[in-house]
Amino acid sequence: MTEFFEALGRYDFAAAAELVDENAVYTNVPMPPAIVGRDAIKQTCEGLFTLAHGLKMIIRDQIQDGEIVMNRRSDTWTWNRTGIVINLEIMGYFVVKNGLITVWTDYYDEETTQTAKHLKLEGLA
Secondary structure, eight states, X not given: OHHXXXXXXXXXXXXXXXXXXXXXXXXXXXXXXXXXXXXXXXXXXXXXXXXXXXXXXXXXXXXXXXXXXXXXXXXXXXXXXXXXXXEEEEEEEEEEETTEEEEEEEEOOHHHHHHHHHHXXXXXX
């Protein structure tokens, strides 16, 4: 998982995609629907990640039990268009088979992003 998030943090989507199974499913719980397939996941990451700069993804804790990997991350996003900085505490759930991610599910509080946007628009942040 560390290699995967390091690649994403470098905006190296090709390297990250090499660690994802061709039929993988990515679910960003606050923003459905699920994304299915390596290419679709790569395109989603490219689109989302290029909206921000200076992305920092720090794995705080990580556990593994067989094919199941769970981590707690702190992601910091600075949105290009507005300069809004959003700090997200994320819980990630992964299934890894034969060295490839087959399931990636991120859980976080969507209200965190909405509150940060609101404060910036109101001139309070």
